[in-house]
Amino acid sequence: MEAASGITATRWDDTVATVKALLFERPPAEPAGRLVAGRYRLRSQLGRGSMGIVWLAQDEVLDRPVAVKQVIRAALFAAVEGRPPFSRVSVVATPAAVLEDAPGPFVHAGALRPVIEGLLAKLPDRRLTVEAARSALGAD
Numbered sequence: 001m002e003a004a005s006g007i008t009a010t011r012w013d014d015t016v017a018t019v020k021a022l023l024f025e026r027p028p029a030e031p032a033g034r035l036v037a038g039r040y041r042l043r044s045q046l047g048r049g050s051m052g053i054v055w056l057a058q059d060e061v062l063d064r065p066v067a068v069k070q071v072i073r074a075a076l077f078a079a080v081e082g083r084p085p086f087s088r089v090s091v092v093a094t095p096a097a098v099l100e101d102a103p104g105p106f107v108h109a110g111a112l113r114p115v116i117e118g119l120l121a122k123l124p125d126r127r128l129t130v131e132a133a134r135s136a137l138g139a140d
Contacts, residue, residue: 073119
């Protein structure tokens with residue numbers, strides 16, 4: 001059986017479960033030393049907000065403590081589409097895309113597309129609220 005996005009129903013269910021987990025479940029307080037980007041060893045969660053989670057980490061290249069921000073909204077796009085939402089060919093074009101461009105293109109999102117677009121809206125007053133996202137995902 002195929003879901004609206006053209007992926008199998010099992011993969012669709014897994015994708016929806018991943019999106020719900022990223023949006024609504026709290027990560028462990030201690031990330032157990034996970035290495036990020038080949039250099040940042042996560043130590044503990046410093047804070048959490050609507051945009052993401054901030055971790056205390058150790059930069060293993062520079063041997064000093066740093067803060068690492070895990071951006072949840074962009075992670076949803078990556079979990080569904082398998083790539084970052086604003087990735088471009090140059091280091092200058094990528095931050096410009098974050099500020100100016102719509103995420104995409106969408107290939108696998110199917111019925112999740114309006115939820116992801118709502119969460120990645122540039123203007124805060126147009127951004128989907130947690131309550132609206134919960135409702136759209138059937139998590140309320």
